[in-house]
Amino acid sequence: MPVTDVNIDAENLTMTVVADLAAPIERVWAAYADPRQLERFWGPPGWPATFTSWDHSVGGRSLYTMHGPRGETASGSWEFLSIDEPRGFDVIDAFANDDGTPAEGLPSMRMTFRFEPIETGTRMVNTSHFDSAEALEQLTAMGAVEGTKLAMAQLDAVLQDLRDYAEGKGTVVDILDDTHVRITRLVNGPRELVWRAHNEPELMKKWLLGPDGWEMTECVIATEVGQTHRTRWAPVGDTEGEPFGFEGESVLVDAPRRSVQTQRMIGVPVQVLNDLNLYEEDGATLITLYIEYPDAETRDMILGTGMADGMEASYDRLERELLAV
DSSP states (O other): OOEEEEEEETTTTEEEEEEEESSOHHHHHHHHHOHHHHTTTSSOTTOOEEEEEOOOSTTOEEEEEEEOTTSOEEEEEEEEEEEETTTEEEEEEEEEOTTSOBOTTSOEEEEEEEEEEETTEEEEEEEEEOSSHHHHHHHHHTTHHHHHHHHHTTHHHHHSOHHHHHTTOOSEEEEOSSSEEEEEEEESSOHHHHHHHHHOHHHHHHHOOOSTTEEEEEEEOOOSTTOEEEEEEEEOTTOOOOOEEEEEEEEEEETTTEEEEEEEETTOOOEEEEEEEEEEETTEEEEEEEEEOSSHHHHHHHHTTTHHHHHHHHHHHHIIIIITO
16 A cells, blocks of 8 residues: 555644655656546545546646445546646645535645655655645545545556556455455456456356356346346355355446445345446456445455455456457
8 A cells, every 4th residue: 555644734734645656756647647547546445536527737627526336426626726747736626516516515625746756666745735623624534534545555556557567466355444345356358348247147157156166057137226136056066065146236337347236145134235346458457346344244254255266266267268268
């Protein structure tokens, strides 16, 4: 995680975030000056941003909307006060309504971004200046500190070529907090095909099997919000184990980029939220799955079943049998 320090100064009404980034200053600048790159990390996991307008000039105003996993939205705007390529820029960051108008009752702040070369790459210092102690307290109460850390943790994947960042690492599990886990896996294949492999029963039955010796006996796909999904597996031949399955509902569909579904084991009341995101670069697709658990105990219990090993076996099969064709 690139964030090395977060300091809240109640006397001077500031919040300062320091991050050390393993990339030259020109590369870091490019990530902040390109809305398509910026929206990959401007927003914590599960709340990706989309910049709907972009005027990167002094006096220019840009609008963005973050999309939550249950269909929630939170919009904001940047008004550029100064631009000093590649050393930094200043903006007024404000909450906004969906139409871009300022949102009443929510704080705005002046944000300064400063980039400086260091031996390992670039140090970013981001300072938010508030108009009042109440505004500072309101934003921190909304989870600004933790949200900033989680958002910045996504920046490493943006600054490197996708293959350099993820190829050969297999299935990676990152525990984000007590109830959230991020699972990533790079697969060599286009996003459209990876999306189809997650949403077409005849394809899912070929790869989503976990360890060898299992077969998918039922596959009902939810292709629209509100529809139910259901999958069941059973052992084959001499494989030990009992048949099992999962079911749930579709919460969000943004083909071929994102799908959010509730999931519970059939016969078990515990429910999780699966937020699947697909990003393609240079013919490879990064699969990112954010999982929201009801509590840390449930998180640890499910991870302890060997879930990650089963996922790696499935992703390996996906590459071998579908994407390599």
